[in-house]
Amino acid sequence: MMEEWRLPGYDEQLEKLEIKLLLEAVYLEYGYDFRQYAYPSLRRRIRRRALLEKQEDISSLQGRVLHDRDAFERLLSDLVIPVTELFRNPATFRWLRERLTDGLRDVSFLRVWHAGCATGEEAYSSAIWLEEEGMLGQARIYATDISRAALNRAREGQLPKDRFPLYDSNYREAGGQSELSRHCEEEEGFFTFKASLKERIVFAEHNLATDRSFNEFHLIFCRNVMIYFDPSLRERVHRLFYESLAPGGILVLGGKESLAFTSHADHYETLSEEHRVYRKIE
Ligand SMILES: C[S@@+](CC[C@H](N)C(=O)[O-])C[C@H]1O[C@@H](n2cnc3c(N)ncnc32)[C@H](O)[C@@H]1O
Incomplete structure (x- = not known):
C-alpha cells in the first residue's frame, strides 16, 4: 500500500531533503529533535502520516504540521512508538x-x-x-x-x-x-x-x-x-x-x-x- 504512494516527479534525494527540512521545522517550532533518528524507519512513518493527512508531498505535510498543533501531535505519536509490555522479555x-x-x-x-x-x-x-x-x-x-x-x-x-x-x-x-x-x-x-x-x-x-x-x-x-x-x-x-x-x-x-x-x-x-x-x- 505504502509503496504505491509516489509523488509526481518522485525523487529519492528530494524526499530526503524534504524530510530533513520537516525535522528541522519540528525541532525549531516544537523542540522535539528527531534529526538523528534512523532514516528508513523515520521515512516510513513520515510517508504514512503524509498519506493519512492527505498531503501530496512531505513539504505540504511540513506546512500542515507547523500550522496545526493537532496534526503535529498525530505526527509525534507516529514517531515515538510507545509499544511496551509488563515484564517484556x-x-x-x-x-x-x-x-x-x-x-x-x-x-x-x-x-x-x-x-x-x-x-x-x-x-x-x-x-x-x-x-x-x-x-x-x-x-x-x-x-x-x-x-x-x-x-x-x-x-x-x-x-x-x-x-x-x-x-x-x-x-x-x-x-x-x-x-x-x-x-x-x-x-x-x-x-x-x-x-x-x-x-x-x-x-x-x-x-x-x-x-x-x-x-x-x-x-x-x-x-x-x-x-x-x-x-x-x-x-x-x-x-x-x-x-x-x-x-x-x-x-x-x-x-x-x-x-x-x-x-x-x-x-x-x-x-x-x-x-x-x-x-x-x-
Ligand atoms: C518502543 S518504546 C520502548 C518502551 C520500553 N523501554 C520497552 O522496552 O518496553 C520506545 C520509547 O522511547 C521513547 N523515545 C523515543 N525517542 C526518545 C528520546 N529522544 N528520549 C526519550 N525517550 C524517547 C518513545 O517515546 C517510546 O515511548
Whole structure:
C-alpha cells in the first residue's frame, strides 16, 4: 500500500531533503529533535502520516504540521512508538532477579532509571521485582520519556483487563513470587497498580537527544529505544549513560541493541550478552 504512494516527479534525494527540512521545522517550532533518528524507519512513518493527512508531498505535510498543533501531535505519536509490555522479555527480568538482587540489596539507597519508559509498564515491572524482594522501600525509580501522552498514561498506572493474561504469564516467567493481582486494585474494565508501587516511581519528561544527566544511578534500563537512533545519537546516549552510572552500575539494553561498536564498549564488562546486561568497570 505504502509503496504505491509516489509523488509526481518522485525523487529519492528530494524526499530526503524534504524530510530533513520537516525535522528541522519540528525541532525549531516544537523542540522535539528527531534529526538523528534512523532514516528508513523515520521515512516510513513520515510517508504514512503524509498519506493519512492527505498531503501530496512531505513539504505540504511540513506546512500542515507547523500550522496545526493537532496534526503535529498525530505526527509525534507516529514517531515515538510507545509499544511496551509488563515484564517484556520475561527471561531477562528473571535473569536480573536471580543474578542482581543480592548485589543491589547492599546499596543503601537504590536509584533505577528507565529511559524511554513509554506507558510505564517496564518501570512497574522493576517496582514489583524490588517490592517482592523487600527492597522497594529503599529505592527510587525514575522513569522518563519524551512523550507526554505516554507519561500521562504511565502515571495513571492502569492495565486494561484484556492484557492481564499476557502480563500474568510474563510475571510468572519473570520469576514473580506471588500473584500479579496482589500488586493491583481491580476496577471496572481495568486494574490499577497499587499506590505502594506508584509512590516509588517518578515519571518525568527527559529527552535523550538533547537533555543531560540528572542523577547518579545504580541500574539503568534503556530497551528498544536506541534501535530508532542513528549511530551518532546512540553514541551521545551511551555517553550520557556512562556519565549517569555509579561505579559498578548496571546497564540493560534491548534484545536488538548492543554496546559493541560504541566508544564506551571498553568501559563495561558483559554480564549477559543474551540479556544485554553490562556493568560499568571504570
Ligand atoms: C518502543 S518504546 C520502548 C518502551 C520500553 N523501554 C520497552 O522496552 O518496553 C520506545 C520509547 O522511547 C521513547 N523515545 C523515543 N525517542 C526518545 C528520546 N529522544 N528520549 C526519550 N525517550 C524517547 C518513545 O517515546 C517510546 O515511548
